[in-house]
Amino acid sequence: MQLLCKISNAPSDVHCKVCGQGFSIYWAHTSGSEREAARNIIVDGLAQHHVGSNSTHVHPRIGFTVPNWSGAPAFTFAPLFGAAWGR
8 A cells, every 4th residue: 555645734533643744644455454554654754854953843744654664555645746846
């Protein structure tokens, strides 16, 4: 599974547990249980952005894929990501 995260100031899918920044998550072909498992991985990944930094502005300002995602790469969702990034 590939997931795209983008900073969001609107109602968000997940929030960084360190700074509270909200993120929209672009999902593709996932079940509710897969999304819940992925949320935990995303939140942990967002917290890792803060490791070694004193700044609260550590998250990429543009879309990024989830760090350290270990799910099966069964599909490639490049068209979805391109649309979400505004390409």
